[in-house]
Every structure is written in C-alpha cells, then in structure tokens.
Amino acid sequence: xxxxxxxxxxxFLSNAYAPxxxxxxxxxxxxxxxxxxxxxxxxxxxxxxxxxxxSGIDVIRVCDVKSAYGLGWKQLVHFPxxxxxxxxxxxTQAPDVVHCHDLDTLYVGWxxxxxxGAAMIYDAHENYPASMSLYLPxxxxxxxxxxxxxxxxxxxxxITASTVLREDYLARGIFPVAVLGNYPDVKRFQxxxxxxxxxxxxxxxxxxxxxxxxxxxxxxxDRMILPFIEAAASCPGVxxxxxxxxxxxxxxxxxxxxxxxxxxxxxANRDELPLCFQMSDVIYYGLRMDYPGARYNAPNTxxxxxxxxxxxxxxxxxxxxxxxxxxxxxxxIDQTTPQAIAEAIGKLExxxxxxxxxxxxxxxxxxxxxxxxxxxRLVELYAAIAL
Numbered sequence: 001x002x003x004x005x006x007x008x009x010x011x012f013l014s015n016a017y018a019p020x021x022x023x024x025x026x027x028x029x030x031x032x033x034x035x036x037x038x039x040x041x042x043x044x045x046x047x048x049x050x051x052x053x054x055s056g057i058d059v060i061r062v063c064d065v066k067s068a069y070g071l072g073w074k075q076l077v078h079f080p081x082x083x084x085x086x087x088x089x090x091x092t093q094a095p096d097v098v099h100c101h102d103l104d105t106l107y108v109g110w111x112x113x114x115x116x117g118a119a120m121i122y123d124a125h126e127n128y129p130a131s132m133s134l135y136l137p138x139x140x141x142x143x144x145x146x147x148x149x150x151x152x153x154x155x156x157x158x159i160t161a162s163t164v165l166r167e168d169y170l171a172r173g174i175f176p177v178a179v180l181g182n183y184p185d186v187k188r189f190q191x192x193x194x195x196x197x198x199x200x201x202x203x204x205x206x207x208x209x210x211x212x213x214x215x216x217x218x219x220x221x222d223r224m225i226l227p228f229i230e231a232a233a234s235c236p237g238v239x240x241x242x243x244x245x246x247x248x249x250x251x252x253x254x255x256x257x258x259x260x261x262x263x264x265x266x267x268a269n270r271d272e273l274p275l276c277f278q279m280s281d282v283i284y285y286g287l288r289m290d291y292p293g294a295r296y297n298a299p300n301t302x303x304x305x306x307x308x309x310x311x312x313x314x315x316x317x318x319x320x321x322x323x324x325x326x327x328x329x330x331x332x333i334d335q336t337t338p339q340a341i342a343e344a345i346g347k348l349e350x351x352x353x354x355x356x357x358x359x360x361x362x363x364x365x366x367x368x369x370x371x372x373x374x375x376x377r378l379v380e381l382y383a384a385i386a387l
Contacts, residue, residue, distance in 0.1 A: 006036040010112075012086055012105035014079075015069075017059055021270075022125065022161075022182055024055070024103055029375035030382070031056045038093055040086050044068055046076075060089055063310050065366045072135050078329035083108050091115065097382070099233040103128035103144065106151045114156060119385065122155040125182075127165050130293035134221045159378075162296040164318050166220045178381050182300045187372040189274050189307045197279040204263050206277075211239060213313070213345055214280035217266060217301045219246030224286035224336035225314070226251060232259040234342035238349075243268040243276055277308035280363060282348050286336040287315045294318055304360035305329075311354050313344045323369070329361025 009030055013023055017039055027037045043050075044067040052059050062085045067078040086108045090098065090249050091210040099121045100109035106122055113120045129144040149172070152158060158177045160166050166177045198208075206212050215228055225248060232240050240262040242252060256264040277283065287294040295318030299372075304322060305312050312330030314320050324330045331344045349353050352374040 006034055008036045008038070009092060009099055009116075010090050010093050011037065011039045011099040011101060012090075012108050012234040013039060013041040013101045014063060014082070015041060015055075016045075016048050017041040018048060020101075023232065024057070025185075025371055025375065026099075026180075026378055027057045028055050028121075029378050032272045033379045034373075035097075035381070035382070036072065038095075040084070040089050040093075042067075043226065050249070062086055062089070073140055076140075076363065079104060083111070087111050087115075097121065099123060100155075101125065101147050103151075106148070106155075110151050110154050119156045120154060121159060121381075122152055123159040124165060125161060127162070127168075127293055127296040130296060133292050157381060159381070162298060162319050163322060165296045173247050175222045176381075176384070178377060179331055180374045180377055180381075181298060183303045183364070183369045183371055183374055184300070184307050186307060186366070188270075189277075189304060191308070192275055192278050194278075196275065200275055200279040204241060204265070210239060211238045211345070212279065213282040213283050213284055214241040214243070214276065216243045216273070216276050216280075217285050217299060217303075219244050219248040219252055222248050222288045222291040222297070223248070224288055226255055227336050227338045228284050228286060228341055229255040229259065229262055230338035231341040231345065232262045234338065235345055236261065238345055239263070240257050241265055241276075241280065273304065274308065277305060277310055280310060281354060282313060282345065283310050283313070283330075284341065286313075286322070286333070286341070287320065288316055289315065289317060289335065294320075298323055303365055306369060307366040309358040309362045311348060311357035311361065313341065313348070317383045327361055327364040327369075329357050330365065331357075 013020060029057060030037050040060045043061040043063045046063040048061055050061050050063050062082055065081045065085055094116045097119045098109040098112045100106045101123045102125050109120045112118055113262060121187050128143050133141045152174055158169060158174060159180050160180045165178055166179050169177045215225055219225060243265045245267045254263050256262045285299055285301050287297060298319035306329055314324050315333035315336055316334050321332055324332055331347050333340045333344050
C-alpha cells in the first residue's frame with residue numbers, strides 16, 4: 001500500500017509530539033501496515049522544528065499559535081486559533097482518514113470530515129471531561145461532556161484505553177468502540193543483569209534482603225503519593241523509592257525527608273525505567289477515590305510492572321482494579337490510607353507470595369497487555385471500517 005497509492009492518515013495532537021509515545025506507536029503501526037501517516041500537532045512554545053520526519057512519519061507543527069501548558073480554562077482562548085491553523089494545514093494534505101487524539105482535537109477532525117469526506121477516528125486517551133475536573137470549574141466540565149457527546153457521534157470509530165469508558169460509550173449508543181491500552185513494548189522492557197539492580201539498590205542504601213516498594217509515575221493531583229510515604233512510619237524494615245515529577249513535587253520531597261527509609265529519586269526517563277522496576281520488589285499505584293477520572297485510569301506503570309515481573313499494590317477502582325483482579329498480579333486496596341497501604345505491604349513480605357503474583361502478571365502481559373497486541377488490533381480496526 002505504500003507509495004503514491006497509499007491511504008493517507010492525518011493525526012491531530014494538541015502537544016508538540018516530542019514524541020508522544022502512544023501517538024508514535026499507533027503511527028508507526030500504521031506505517032508498517034502500508035499507510036502514509038502525517039501528524040499535525042501544536043508546539044505551543046515553538047520549541048521544535050516546524051517540519052520533520054520521525055520513523056517514516058511526517059510531523060507538522062503549528063508553531064505560530066503561542067500558548068503554554070497548565071493554563072486551565074484560559075487555554076480555551078487559544079484552542080480556536082490552533083484548530084483553524086490545523087484545519088488549514090490538513091486540507092493541503094488531502095487525507096483519507098483523520099485520527100483525532102483526545103477531545104481537544106476532535107473538532108478539527110469533524111471539520112475535515114465535512115470539508116473533505118475523510119473518515120474520522122476519535123482516539124479518547126482518557127475520559128477527557130472527567131480528567132479536566134481537577135483543573136476546570138464544574139460548568140466547563142459539563143460543557144466539555146456535552147461537546148464530546150455531540151462530536152463523537154460523527155466518528156466512524158472510537159478508540160479508548162479504558163474498558164470502563166468503552167462501556168460508557170456503548171451505553172450511550174456510540175459504536176464501534178475498540179479498547180487499545182497504553183501497554184509496554186516487550187522488547188524495550190527487558191530484564192537487566194541482576195548485578196546492575198543490586199548496585200542501584202546499594203546506592204539507595206537498601207540492605208541485602210530488604211523489601212523495596214516503589215512509586216513510579218507522575219505527581220498529579222489524583223495520585224495518592226503522600227499516604228504512601230506516610231506508610232513508611234509503620235514499616236521500619238521496608239524501604240520506599242519514588243520516581244516522578246509534577247504538581248505534588250514539593251510536597252513529596254518534603255514528606256520524604258521525614259522518613260529515613262524513604263528516597264525521592266527524581267525523574268526517570270524512558271531508558272531508565274527498566275532499571276527502576278527491576279531494582280524494586282513491589283510497585284505501588286494509588287488513585288484518589290473521589291476523583292471522577294480514577295475509574296477510567298489504567299496507568300502505564302501497571303502493565304510495565306507486569307512485564308517486568310513485579311507485583312503491585314493498587315487502588316481497587318475502575319480499569320486499574322479490573323486488570324489486577326483479572327490477572328491476580330497484586331494486592332488491591334479499597335482505601336489509600338497509610339494504614340491500608342502498610343497492611344498491603346505486609347502481605348507481600350513473603351518472597352514466595354511475590355513470585356506467584358509476579359509470574360501471573362508477566363504471563364498476562366505476554367499474552368494480552370503488550371504493544372504488539374495493540375498494534376495488531378489498531379490495524380484490524382482500520383481494515384474493519386474499510387479504509
């Protein structure tokens with residue numbers, strides 16, 4: 001299909017694609033299947049090149065609509081100008097398919113579908129209105145939900161990373177909806193020599209044979225990291241490591257200094273992640289139960305832990321709880337209090353118990369929760385809607 005006769009897919013993205021892991025993985029899968037792929041994205045600070053080719057993907061950046069990240073409702077002022085510019089650029093590409101990543105680009109796809117007759121795919125990385133409930137007034141969140149409800153019905157197919165969100169869409173009469181999770185590339189998450197992991201543990205001051213429980217991820221408002229740190233007081237023989245950055249960074253750093261068995265390790269880049277998982281014995285991931293988006297959140301950290309053979313302690317909510325319960329790869333907690341977290345850690349102090357859970361998670365990741373499975377399903381979706 002490659003060459004002049006190849007179907008042309010234009011993807012829309014509201015960040016600078018530096019690169020975006022999920023978008024790049026989907027784009028590369030389509031290129032391998034014979035599609036021509038372009039990504040039109042928004043470089044709000046003019047940081048990157050306006051045009052470049054990445055792994056056979058043409059990347060076109062809107063650089064002349066200045067903005068920033070984290071503006072909350074103020075960002076709404078800038079979106080119309082980005083949409084207009086993205087639409088102008090896309091028309092010149094003569095797309096056969098427009099693939100809209102998240103709600104903030106769906107309007108562009110709808111406009112292109114009306115103007116060119118291109119097929120439209122809506123890729124809902126998360127429940128966008130629910131995720132924005134942490135940052136926007138409730139009225140704006142309701143408007144976003146209304147906006148999505150109108151535009152999503154124009155899509156020829158919808159993709160989501162959440163089984164719960166898929167069920168919500170189907171209940172509203174929206175179909176077809178495919179679940180394509182943010183699952184890891186097996187080749188990239190290879191086990192490292194144990195000597196390297198042992199040396200990394202020694203560098204943190206973790207004694208031989210001690211249990212190391214880690215949090216690896218963003219410090220966003222929906223993450224229950226501070227109770228995790230507080231649990232250290234009840235687990236004097238256990239060590240805690242934290243990798244990440246975000247809204248709670250200052251609070252996390254301050255809390256970590258109060259416990260001699262807690263280490264804040266800074267941000268881990270993609271290449272460092274396998275070592276972070278391998279040097280850890282257990283991975284923790286807690287979400288705020290009162291956060292509406294929690295039920296739709298199946299974090300990358302979960303399936304990365306599974307492919308690295310590490311048992312998890314996670315909040316029993318939505319997709320996160322479903323995957324852990326289905327695969328039996330960890331301990332579920334119904335509340336993220338320091339006491340509940342400490343009790344869960346106590347259940348995993350026996351090495352044999354950790355090995356059993358880790359093996360089940362690893363086997364499930366090889367079967368179902370990996371990037372190769374997702375890539376195959378994406379190509380099948382495109383073929384199913386006759387593109």
